[in-house]
Amino acid sequence: MSRNVKVSVQKVLKTFGTLAAADNIDLDILEGEFLTLLGASGCGKTTLMRMIAGFETVTSGKILIDGKDVTDLAPRQRNLGMVFQQYSLFPHMTIAENVSYGLRARRTNAAEITKRVAEMLDLVQLPHLAERKPPQLSGGQQQRVALARALAVRPSVLMLDEPLGALDQKLREQLQEELRRLHRETGSTFLFVTHDQEEALGLSDRIAVMKDGKIAQLASPDELYLRPANEYVADFIGKVTFIDGIYRAAAKHVTTGEGLAIPADLTLSDGPVRLVIRPENIHLTDDTEGASGKLVEIARQTGTTTYQVRLDGGQVVKSRHLGLSDAALRLGTSVRLRFDTCKLAYPLAA
Ligand SMILES: Nc1ncnc2c1ncn2[C@@H]1O[C@H](COP(=O)(O)OP(=O)(O)O)[C@@H](O)[C@H]1O
Ligand SMILES: [Mg+2]
Structure with a gap:
């Protein structure tokens, strides 16, 4: 089965002074896949994700979404959903208002908004909290609301930058399960960032192992484990x-x-x-x-x-x-x- 390419990163370079945070990266993310950028802190994961999202310019190279060159488009014009480590909900808005934020910004009609918010809160299993405000929710619940908010606009790609990083181990595991289910049920394309190899292996269809602004290997979890392309990847995946x-x-x-x-x-x-x-x-x-x-x-x-x-x-x-x-x-x-x-x-x- 061949799938369409959702996001195509072509020869993308990003320099900060003399540092190449992204060093001529080529990467195709397929429609509906769960792809993870995995690597040690500072290897360039966030920079690559921010360029795809449009929050960071590229020094050179191109980024295509659905075959269309978006390199010079603003984030709003790329229809992406983002979730970060910090919960980043609007504290003064109710949960329902938070979830509907992107829809209101897009001038979706009221009936549709009500329906979509209910769907999203069902999806993350928090329908009973619609009228609460973020400070009244636990960290795990806030992160589920952030997921609902990001998914509400039906983004063409959901980007998650270390979204579970602030949670304790048990909650992380619950949210990992939740993410797998959301991925299955929405069929959306997920681009996930983590430095945690267990998390990457457990969630992903494919993993791009990054080192010094380059992709050291792009492969399925099994392939990375069985046939690491080099010593760096072998050492990073499992305690060899x-x-x-x-x-x-x-x-x-x-x-x-x-x-x-x-x-x-x-x-x-x-x-x-x-x-x-x-x-x-x-x-x-x-x-x-x-x-x-x-x-x-x-x-x-x-x-x-x-x-x-x-x-x-x-x-x-x-x-x-x-x-x-x-x-x-x-x-x-x-x-x-x-x-x-x-x-x-x-x-x-x-
Ligand atoms: N705005 C910036 N200015 C200068 N250097 C930056 C900037 N953003 C990131 N970097 C550097 O680029 C490299 C990659 O950073 P980042 O993409 O945040 O890595 P990761 O998300 O993998 O931890 C790091 O060395 C970081 O210090
Ligand atoms: Mg980062």
Whole structure:
């Protein structure tokens, strides 16, 4: 199924003095997709979004929406919805007035406004709060109103710049679910910005991983996880361990300087490589042939435990397990590790 391109960013450059906040970016956002800009603080996510919205000019390049060049159009002429980290509701207006704001600005007729506001408040499950004012609402409720307000004008793209950043963990998870549902039910195109990889993986159809004003990789969550295009992306998506060694295809393993043999099945030729190993592919084992080391960290997460093990040669690796940590395991305990066959590596210069 081929979908129309909703937003096309073409060779867009944005400089602030000598800094390229957007460095010749090319990006097509497809109709109806949930696309996320993911990257560390300062990599240029907000700048790119603001240029698409028209709040920031481009230094050079073009931006098209629905095939039409909007590079020189004002934000109002682009029909976009925006939601920011700060709730940015009008505190003196009721919730219903906040939601209807964009419709009134567009001179929509009164009957239509009433109908649309009711629909939007139903959509974000707050119909009972229509007559309240923002200060009387919790942070999560205010953010749902901001979503309703942005969606009320049926924007051609809904842009969300770290909209959950100010919320606590539990609320974030609820709002993430809400966002997925809103995306499904409206079928709108969502452009989402976050620095949180879990959030990006959980929400998005595709993710553009950004670094220094460039897109390091644009791909689906699965693709980013399974086939990160470079070390930067591999390291950013999931808590990987890099292990360097020499690959021998015939032996199907990589031998390290410390004398470890890690099973590997790579599409690379024999020689020096950097393996990318995820914590779920390293297991504690009773097998006395396993790589030996000592536990240096035990971290419990919900439903999983991550052990850090310093191998006898000095390298520290992470190993993640479902379930609670074994009470017999303490810091300093000697353990053995088994590695799954590693399929991901980057070539190193010989
Ligand atoms: N108005 C501005 N003037 C000067 N530098 C800016 C301006 N806006 C952003 N920058 C710089 O551009 C880079 C990208 O910023 P930004 O797009 O806000 O990143 P992000 O949203 O990924 O954190 C940063 O180095 C930031 O300091
Ligand atoms: Mg930002």
